[in-house]
Amino acid sequence: MRTNSKACITLTLALPFVLPACAPEQDCTDVCGTMITLTTAGVDAIVPAFTGSSNGYAIGDQMFLKLAEIGPDLEPIGDAGFIPELAERWSFEDPRTIVFYLDPRAAWHDAVPVTAEDVVFTFDVYRDTLVNAVPRDNLEPIASVTARDDHTVVFTFEEEYTAQFYDATHHMRILPAHLLDTVPRAELRSHPFTRAPIGNGPYRFASWTTGESVELVADPEFFLGTPGIGRLIWQIVGDLQAAVERMLAGDADFLDFLGTPENAERVRAAPNLEVATFPASFYYYIAFNFDDPDRPGQPHPLFSDPVVRRAITMAVDREAINAAVFGEYGEVPPGPISRGLWIWDDERSPLPYDTTEAKRLLASRGWEDRDGDGVLDSDAGAMQFELTSRSSSSSSRAAAVILQEQLRRVGIEVTFTDLEFLTWQTRGQAGRFDATFGAWIQDPDPSGLLQTWASSGGSNWGGYRNPRFDELIAQAIAAREREVARDLWDRAMETIQNDAPAIWMMTLQQAAAVSSRFENVAIRPDQWSAYLWTWRVRRGEMIERDMIGAR
């Protein structure tokens, strides 16, 4: 590369008006390119074992590898489609034992080889309650992890099930035993290592200014190949609209969520940007409370009746709401699943929008406008309820306002209350709501539905209870064959759709903004940055910041 870039940048920053005079005249030969990613959420931790946030994983996964990575189709069934990472291969010794053979080329960024001891140590850390890693419970089915030799590690399961391989590989990013095994477990989260980690992935840690930015640099010695981009920088912006403006100004290269269709249109029209779409891993819902929030233990006067829940669902024109809030990117989910989940079924249709049928169903349960005030009545009183949402979601707020008007037209009065996120969450957990507008982010394994909608689920705020649904989910999780599991998940979705414990409002093709100078841009729905190390800047389209630190 030419060496005039530094002087040029200094001059450019001091005197912005001379910017055009400093167009890059060079190209680099090896690792180059700088990618600035904007994020509106903070970064809590960058070692995956100690984070629970999307940002923490997006950054940490560039430095810490798993044994194997789930394939692009996101199917957690068996080991088909999984891509080797630290493990170059594996075998099932018996239905409850998986043996992983580590890639002998794999090394930590301090040049120490990755060994089976690191894997054993990592499992121990993830399971330790003093460390309390987020996926601790996901590892419960694993009875033991032992080292057979330096490069062979054996996972033994309590019992056989379809997502064994997924559980063995997806949750844990391997940690360096040689650097951490003497640190007391209670101190691991705040150990200096977590502020300047040494990993084994395609990128090495460079710097982290809390609340401002995180920088990683490519590891040219990475055993699986040379990363395509020289430097990755995450910059924290407090506001989505400000982030969009910065993208349009050319200050940054990637923003994973554009929020509104208007923003997507502006990005599409910008000469230096492109819109990349991918199936979102979250869905929006409005959950009905089955219990009366004012009379604990008593059924809700409206929502304990499945016919009323179905009628209300059918009175909502969800396609119109999706079109208004997300434009061409939104769609109605056929149950509590996001577009990116492998059990998504294009054949399954959501409950139709049919106000005539909705009114008929409500009338069949005694709901009619008796006093001519436009609101349905029954012996229980007027048909009105409160819909709560969290103020952090402008999409939910926009959708709720339209829904309020749609339900008013069929005689249902909805009062809308916007709450601060943790207040909303606390009220939800305590069951202090009539109906609540939320969203769930989903992992590739649909077993998370146990927590959100099964009778025993800790996040089943509305108190939906159907033993049949619980049983179908349990059977689907335990199934040993993909097609059997698929059929069981389908039946579970059909059951919950008929019960209508919630209105499944929206899922979407997520729109991201990406600089048009990048090529090989592949995005995995559950983790946009999964293939980031293979992205690269097109030769000949480098700009000033791409050349800093280039070789």
Place this chain on the structure above:
Amino acid sequence: MIASVARRIAQAAAIVFLVATATFVLLQLAPGDPFSPQEESSRVPPSVIEQHRRNFGLDQPIHVQYWRYLSNLVRGDFGYSFSLNRPALDVIREVIPNTLILALAALVVDFSIGIAIGTVQGARPHSRVDDTLTVVTVILFSIPVFWFGLMLIMVFAGQLHWLPAGGAVSPAAYSALPFFGKIADRLTHLILPAITLGLISAAGTARYHRGAMLDTITQDFIRTARAKGLSERAVMLRHALRHAILPAVTLFGLSLPVLLSGAVLVEAVFGWNGMGRLSVDSIFRRDYHVVTGAAILAAVMVVAGNLLADILYRVVDPRTRVEGAS
């Protein structure tokens, strides 16, 4: 004098103690805690959240937690940031330089422009210039700071490409810059947030100062100065301005803590890593010790701001010095 200083110190300590207590208690009463999930993700199971609470002692009664916090505080330990897994003081200390830089730059914009406008208006009351500037300052004062910041970004960063759109430094280039390049880089990033914060505050300062000037120019000593044959410029700048600036001094002392902790919207728009944003983010995350630490710092700044105003008052108004001496 010693008694006065001692009284001020005791007052300051009491204010800080009350602020710390109120902040701690109010936060604990708010729904949720530092380990409540910040995303609607089923990734974090309730069992993990409960274990976190036990590990960090948040399952203890509030008075036990508060006593432990106070005991640590008197030893200079501001507690722990649960969301960032670091000492709370480290987190706060990291943002203070950014906060001070922005606050001081905004104060310079605020008072230089505000006093200049107020002086021009006060010198020519009810003239066309006064009316025009009144309209301009009222409009400026009414503009939401958030919107104003976004407009400046769109024009100066998006359209003209003259200035960076946000952040305190250029993330890609900063580390490679020489010393003076780093200073230049910081200054270019400071311009838009300082103007956004300072200009809107300047509109308020101008209104205050116009009022003070109007009060001053009707007083006898101004009439005397004019009768002595001094030029109008000398009357305004040497006599009227010096007298009218006294209320602005008080305003200056009170503006400092407001700018330090109240720049949250500007910090959000420009991605400026400062106290305001840290405080608000920490409140949303229920990061108890960081919020309490930031509140203590804000209380100290209020006390210091008042003290600064008193000192400046004595500097610019000889009468207070004479009274003080007697």
